[in-house]
Amino acid sequence: MSTTRARSFVSKFPWASTPFIIGAPMRVMSGPNLALAISKSGGLGFIGPGAKPADIHTDLATLRGLVKDAPPSSLPASFASSKSLLPVGIGFQLWDGDVESASQAVKEYRPCAAWLFAPRDGQADLDTWTSRLREASPDTQIWIQIGTVQEALDILQGKTRPDVIVVQGAEAGGHGRVDGLGIITLFPEIADALGDSSGIGLVAAGGIADGRGVAAALALGADGVVLGTRFLASTEARISKGYQQEVVRATDGAKSTTRTMLYNQLRGTTGWPEGYSPRGILNRSWHDHQAGVGFEELKRLYAEATKQGDVGWGPEGRLATYAGASIGLIHSVKDAGKIVSELRTEASDIIRRNYSRL
Amino acid sequence: MSTTRARSFVSKFPWASTPFIIGAPMRVMSGPNLALAISKSGGLGFIGPGAKPADIHTDLATLRGLVKDAPPSSLPASFASSKSLLPVGIGFQLWDGDVESASQAVKEYRPCAAWLFAPRDGQADLDTWTSRLREASPDTQIWIQIGTVQEALDILQGKTRPDVIVVQGAEAGGHGRVDGLGIITLFPEIADALGDSSGIGLVAAGGIADGRGVAAALALGADGVVLGTRFLASTEARISKGYQQEVVRATDGAKSTTRTMLYNQLRGTTGWPEGYSPRGILNRSWHDHQAGVGFEELKRLYAEATKQGDVGWGPEGRLATYAGASIGLIHSVKDAGKIVSELRTEASDIIRRNYSRL
Numbered sequence: 001m002s003t004t005r006a007r008s009f010v011s012k013f014p015w016a017s018t019p020f021i022i023g024a025p026m027r028v029m030s031g032p033n034l035a036l037a038i039s040k041s042g043g044l045g046f047i048g049p050g051a052k053p054a055d056i057h058t059d060l061a062t063l064r065g066l067v068k069d070a071p072p073s074s075l076p077a078s079f080a081s082s083k084s085l086l087p088v089g090i091g092f093q094l095w096d097g098d099v100e101s102a103s104q105a106v107k108e109y110r111p112c113a114a115w116l117f118a119p120r121d122g123q124a125d126l127d128t129w130t131s132r133l134r135e136a137s138p139d140t141q142i143w144i145q146i147g148t149v150q151e152a153l154d155i156l157q158g159k160t161r162p163d164v165i166v167v168q169g170a171e172a173g174g175h176g177r178v179d180g181l182g183i184i185t186l187f188p189e190i191a192d193a194l195g196d197s198s199g200i201g202l203v204a205a206g207g208i209a210d211g212r213g214v215a216a217a218l219a220l221g222a223d224g225v226v227l228g229t230r231f232l233a234s235t236e237a238r239i240s241k242g243y244q245q246e247v248v249r250a251t252d253g254a255k256s257t258t259r260t261m262l263y264n265q266l267r268g269t270t271g272w273p274e275g276y277s278p279r280g281i282l283n284r285s286w287h288d289h290q291a292g293v294g295f296e297e298l299k300r301l302y303a304e305a306t307k308q309g310d311v312g313w314g315p316e317g318r319l320a321t322y323a324g325a326s327i328g329l330i331h332s333v334k335d336a337g338k339i340v341s342e343l344r345t346e347a348s349d350i351i352r353r354n355y356s357r358l
Numbered sequence: 359m360s361t362t363r364a365r366s367f368v369s370k371f372p373w374a375s376t377p378f379i380i381g382a383p384m385r386v387m388s389g390p391n392l393a394l395a396i397s398k399s400g401g402l403g404f405i406g407p408g409a410k411p412a413d414i415h416t417d418l419a420t421l422r423g424l425v426k427d428a429p430p431s432s433l434p435a436s437f438a439s440s441k442s443l444l445p446v447g448i449g450f451q452l453w454d455g456d457v458e459s460a461s462q463a464v465k466e467y468r469p470c471a472a473w474l475f476a477p478r479d480g481q482a483d484l485d486t487w488t489s490r491l492r493e494a495s496p497d498t499q500i501w502i503q504i505g506t507v508q509e510a511l512d513i514l515q516g517k518t519r520p521d522v523i524v525v526q527g528a529e530a531g532g533h534g535r536v537d538g539l540g541i542i543t544l545f546p547e548i549a550d551a552l553g554d555s556s557g558i559g560l561v562a563a564g565g566i567a568d569g570r571g572v573a574a575a576l577a578l579g580a581d582g583v584v585l586g587t588r589f590l591a592s593t594e595a596r597i598s599k600g601y602q603q604e605v606v607r608a609t610d611g612a613k614s615t616t617r618t619m620l621y622n623q624l625r626g627t628t629g630w631p632e633g634y635s636p637r638g639i640l641n642r643s644w645h646d647h648q649a650g651v652g653f654e655e656l657k658r659l660y661a662e663a664t665k666q667g668d669v670g671w672g673p674e675g676r677l678a679t680y681a682g683a684s685i686g687l688i689h690s691v692k693d694a695g696k697i698v699s700e701l702r703t704e705a706s707d708i709i710r711r712n713y714s715r716l
Contacts, residue, residue: 018715149610149686171543181612181683182540184574185529185565189611189686207543212578216542218712219573219705252507253547254539325539328507328547347577348716354576355713357376358706 007223009163009201012141013112014078015087017042019214019347021340022203024228025049025091025115026174031238032063034231034336035088040075041337042344044224046089046115053098056090060109063088085139089113092129095120095273099132107136115143115166118175120273123154130160145205147177152190156198164201165194166226171207171253173229173324175278178259183207187220207253209326211346215354218347227343229324234336242310246321248332249314250281253325257281262289263320266302281321283314365581367521367559370499371470372436373445375400377572377705379698380561382586383407383449383473384532389596390421392589392694393446398433399695400702402582404447404473411456414448418467421446443497447471450487453478453631457490465494473501473524476533478631481512488518503563505535510548514556522559523552524584529565529611531587531682533636536617541565545578565611567684569704573712576705585701587682592694600668604679606690607672608639611683615639620647621678624660639679641672 010020023030023038025046035045047059063086067075079087090111092102095118106114114133119125130142141163146152147170155162167190168176169183180186183206191202204217205226217225232239232247250256259277264270266285285298298318305318312319334342368378381388381396383404393403405417421444425433437445448469450460453476464472472491477483488500499521504510505528513520525548526534527541538544541564549560562575563584575583590597590605608614617635622628624643643656656676663676670677692700 148612150613169540169542171540179612182527182529182565183542184527184540184571185567185611185683185687188568188570189609192687207540209543210546212546213542215577215712216574219577219708220570221708251547253543254506254537255508325543329543329550350577350579351709351712351716354573354709358709 007201009141010223013044013087014081015039015042015076016044017344019218019344020044020203020224021214021343022046022224022226023231023336024205024226025089025117026228026232027093029232029237029239030091031236032059032066032088034234034236034238036063036066037234037236037336038231038340039079039087041340042076043340044089044113045336046091046113047111048091049093049097053101056102056105057108060086060090060105060111064109085110085112087112089115089141089143091115091117093118094125094129096271099129102129103132103136106133106140110137111140113141113143113164115145116162117145118273118276123158126155126162127159130162134160146190147180147186149186149189149193152193155200156194161198162200164203165190166203166205168226169204169206171279171325172205173257173279173326174322175272175276176206178275178277183217183220187217187222191221207324207326209324209329211343211350213326213329214343214347215350218351229326230330230339231336232323233330233333234339235333236336240310240313242313242317243319243321244333245310246281246313246317247323247327247330250323251328253328257323257325257327258286260286262286263322265295266299266318267320278322279324281323281327283317283319283321285318365559367499368581371402371445372439373397373400373434374402375702377576377702378402378561378582379572379701380404380582380584381589381694382563382584383447383475384586384590385451387590387595387597388449389594390417390424390446392592392594392596394421394424395592395594395694396589396698397437397445399698400434401698402447402471403694404449404471405469406449407451407455411459414460414463415466418444418448418463418469422467443468443470445470447473447499447501449473449475451476452483452487454629457487460487461490461494464491464498468495469498471499471501471522473503474520475503476631476634481516484513484520485517488520492518504548505538505544507544507547507551510551513558514552519556520558522561523548524561524563525580526584527562527564529637529683530563531615531637531684532680533630533634534564536633536635541575541578545575545580549579565682565684567682567687569701569708571684571687572701572705573708576709587684588688588697589694590681591688591691592697593691594694598668598671600671600675601677601679602691603668604639604671604675605681605685605688608681609686611686615681615683615685616644618644620644621680623653624657624676625678636680637682639681639685641675641677641679643676
């Protein structure tokens, strides 16, 4: 099980409160404003990969500006004490990432953590990226997202060791392992596979959207809890209104979301390594596909829908709406800072309640 | 969220300790010895459906004998205080069950709870069974197992109300909903759908095999926690040695188990209503099937394997090995009473640890 020793990675984020809440690096949608709002509220926000590798420089420059220009009283005092690291992390999608550009950005901006995901060549790629980013900024923590026991065993055999492993369960939104499993089983089995001696921090992701999920992840042994979809419904998310409203509207995660490559194909997203697929909310594209409408026709209708603005999303919409199975637990758009503090309060109340029942 | 009021159903089991551990009614494998051992240790054991409906009478008679003949000092004193109900529950698989025979058994033996599962005709069947069993034994609690939000909504619209709903997540072994979801998301969404006012107790099942899973389920709001696969590896389980050893041996639940109808077809189990499929451990039958071996040949090899005793199970075996995704968390056969008390200790330690970290 995860030990107090492993939790020492959290001490590198002196502004962080308990329970430790982390905002996932969702591609494009997790921008500097969202990431900073999460960190300001005592969590750790990650900026997601941009539409193109160069965007990371823009986003980090923006973030640095936001921190520099903010009235000092509006920021946690401990932001200043973290060895001049930026108080947010940055996410890299390895298979289409550029390690040169990433290293330069990490060297120049020194985010406090770099989250590596979806290598094309498994542990070898993770080793390369880990080494290069550590050269660029030795104090930047390396976080690696996995979704299978085998990936955990591969890390133990690798040339480098991450500071933190993110264990992503099958209920997560966006891309994850096709051969995954729910976090209730996956997290403890990976924790056991790593063993107490690995010294690697372990955080849980996937299907968590409120204080109940946070408290459950902590019970499984997580040192911190990652939320993605919940932050799609935050004021600061870099997301279209129609997309965001659909995350708020949709219920019944088992019925209204699934893992499918259909939307990747319709929007022309190609090149993902084998073994990954995205979860998203089902809409007209899916239902027509199930009803036998041909791919070319679906693609034409998809292209039309991209021109329709916010009505492109929703049950009668056609656009990709990547989101996790937790959508049924999300009922309104809130400021990210409020989401973080409510998650902590809810989870803490649950822990106190269950303690009082012993 | 689940309230203290809903937890009042637990008070009907005066021998029960906190956290409340429940042994699932696994078909044939959960016999009287296993169920009684779980209840004796402060949990609630369920006897599973037998190979044929009449077996339930035999099993309940055996159970009654075990309780009657045991030295009083070997049983919890509070067994006697539960209105002369038997201190175990009984499980009914509705689609091939016989409500007449079931009512007679419940009337004669008065188990403290009856667990209803897999109706052919949805809520209508559940209403019929609930009414009939309540007529037969008004103090016997009615527990209903579901795996989707829709089933919870159907219960709210039904003519009868169960005392307890068992929310089964997709990681569970044996038969469950094909359209299910991991418990991390499914449980809170169903709890919200039912609302605080339903007065129905809520327990969690699926993918839980140790104290971490128990503590996580309690954090999600469960009033009790159901384990099945963990008890397959108990001394008292009515299971072949080869099957049991495979549950202990297998690891990596995502890779070594799946939901498939193949084993039902090979062993000639037909008639399950649509919407259900079983999870089991993969073996030669599956891998040959994937490699293109024809069904008739697979069936012939399966029939041969049934004559080979314990070597019919295992990675090179061919027999159905229904089990949950939690198999990687199970490493030895133990007495059921020890399993129950260890689960409570582990979960309590986790709750105390997380409380101390607040």
